[in-house]
Amino acid sequence: MLVMKFGGSSVADATQIKKVFEIVKGRLSRRPVVVSSAHKGVTNMLVDAGKKAAKGQADANHVIEKQRSVLKGCGCKPDMLDPFFRELEDLLRGISLVREVSTRSMDALMSFGERMSCRVIADYFTRLGIKSEAFDIWDLGFITDNHFGSARPLKGYEATFRKEFDRRVPKDVVPVITGFIGKTNEGEITTVGRNGSDFTGTLVAAALDAVECEIWTDTDGVMTADPSMIKEAKSIPQMSFAEASELAYYGGRVLHPSTLIPAVKRNIPVRVLNTNKPDHPGTVITESGGKPDKHATVTSIAYVEHQAVITLESPAMLGQPGFLAKVFDTLGRHKVDIDMISTSEVSVSMTCAEHDKLNEAVKELESMGRVTVTVERSIICVVGKNVQAQKGLGATVFTALRDANVNVEMISQGANKINLSLLVADDDIKKAIPALHKALFDA
Ligand code: ASP
Numbered sequence: 001m002l003v004m005k006f007g008g009s010s011v012a013d014a015t016q017i018k019k020v021f022e023i024v025k026g027r028l029s030r031r032p033v034v035v036s037s038a039h040k041g042v043t044n045m046l047v048d049a050g051k052k053a054a055k056g057q058a059d060a061n062h063v064i065e066k067q068r069s070v071l072k073g074c075g076c077k078p079d080m081l082d083p084f085f086r087e088l089e090d091l092l093r094g095i096s097l098v099r100e101v102s103t104r105s106m107d108a109l110m111s112f113g114e115r116m117s118c119r120v121i122a123d124y125f126t127r128l129g130i131k132s133e134a135f136d137i138w139d140l141g142f143i144t145d146n147h148f149g150s151a152r153p154l155k156g157y158e159a160t161f162r163k164e165f166d167r168r169v170p171k172d173v174v175p176v177i178t179g180f181i182g183k184t185n186e187g188e189i190t191t192v193g194r195n196g197s198d199f200t201g202t203l204v205a206a207a208l209d210a211v212e213c214e215i216w217t218d219t220d221g222v223m224t225a226d227p228s229m230i231k232e233a234k235s236i237p238q239m240s241f242a243e244a245s246e247l248a249y250y251g252g253r254v255l256h257p258s259t260l261i262p263a264v265k266r267n268i269p270v271r272v273l274n275t276n277k278p279d280h281p282g283t284v285i286t287e288s289g290g291k292p293d294k295h296a297t298v299t300s301i302a303y304v305e306h307q308a309v310i311t312l313e314s315p316a317m318l319g320q321p322g323f324l325a326k327v328f329d330t331l332g333r334h335k336v337d338i339d340m341i342s343t344s345e346v347s348v349s350m351t352c353a354e355h356d357k358l359n360e361a362v363k364e365l366e367s368m369g370r371v372t373v374t375v376e377r378s379i380i381c382v383v384g385k386n387v388q389a390q391k392g393l394g395a396t397v398f399t400a401l402r403d404a405n406v407n408v409e410m411i412s413q414g415a416n417k418i419n420l421s422l423l424v425a426d427d428d429i430k431k432a433i434p435a436l437h438k439a440l441f442d443a
């Protein structure tokens with residue numbers, strides 16, 4: 001079995017869905033299982049509609065118009081999605097009455113995108129000659145916890161999924177399964193998090209023990225840098241699970257950060273491909289990453305913006321075992337997720353994403369020493385195999401950044417040998433990434 005996940009841009013409209021049809025048609029002998037996102041833009045429209053409804057204005061028109069244009073383009077029956085439209089309008093009306101949109105109702109609202117797109121795709125496929133059926137993933141046993149907005153399937157979901165899949169999906173049918181969404185045991189709709197369809201793709205691949213999980217997107221696989229910023233960015237033919245996880249986490253912008261977890265667990269190769277260039281080999285992500293480990297190369301540069309740095313200075317740190325434990329305990333209780341850390345004898349600096357709850361954590365930390373918080377920072381992450389062992393890499397990186405007039409405020413080189421992280425100001429990203437890309441890939 002082959003899991004093929006298509007992202008929002010891949011199923012954006014009838015033109016794109018036609019491309020998807022051809023791609024799936026070419027793989028029928030491999031028993032494709034399709035997992036799909038909503039059409040590009042629809043999830044955002046649903047979020048906006050939810051926010052507007054919370055202010056008292058229930059209006060589903062944007063979403064309905066978009067869906068109608070896709071229906072028309074694909075030649076579907078114009079009233080095919082009417083029950084969904086009615087249900088959506090009811091939900092928005094409900095939200096507008098209570099004037100509040102909880103994460104729970106936001107998940108229910110966002111689920112419409114995938115539920116509708118999968119119906120359209122399956123209908124289109126069937127009429128064009130691939131017998132196909134749409135499935136809401138919960139009908140295949142994908143039951144999650146109730147962490148709305150970042151739900152995870154229940155432990156052991158794989159067996160249930162396999163059983164339901166075998167029971168419900170006829171052998172001669174290509175299933176088109178909703179990405180991104182799930183349901184709790186109590187029947188409440190959840191989502192695995194924004195951009196989470198990739199993650200659903202590998203979760204399904206793991207459950208079905210698929211030979212491979214293809215992630216179809218709009219770039220030539222994983223690139224050496226964000227192609228929207230770096231025109232010269234190149235496709236990376238192969239990479240390891242570890243490298244790709246590091247990249248996904250640091251805003252590689254192709255994969256959802258959790259995508260590789262299920263693939264690693266079952267050792268299922270993940271192949272990132274371009275729907276607009278189906279013959280391009282893309283990137284294949286495997287355990288070994290294809291090359292022998294001693295081969296020292298930089299694979300890619302990623303970055304994540306809007307980070308904050310918390311610095312705690314305290315003479316009490318000196319020779320005091322357990323001090324950092326207290327610091328992390330405090331941050332943990334306030335749900336502050338730390339990425340980079342740098343310590344000296346009397347101070348510790350830690351980065352995390354900027355968010356509102358930081359203030360409370362900082363207030364508590366102030367009882368331990370002097371605390372400063374700097375915001376509008378970015379983490380740049382240079383990922384590769386054996387980054388640690390590459391003599392001169394540090395010199396290349398720092399020279400390039402100095403020449404670009406970028407100040408590096410913090411450095412961390414992971415013991416995992418695959419990443420070198422640097423902290424710079426958000427404003428410097430536009431200078432730093434091109435300079436690094438030139439120094440590391442064009443030399
Ligand atoms: N449609 C969802 C989103 O826009 C999930 C996805 O596309 O991966 O976040």
Ligand code: MG
Nearest residue numbers: 007195198254
């Ligand atoms: Mg995506």
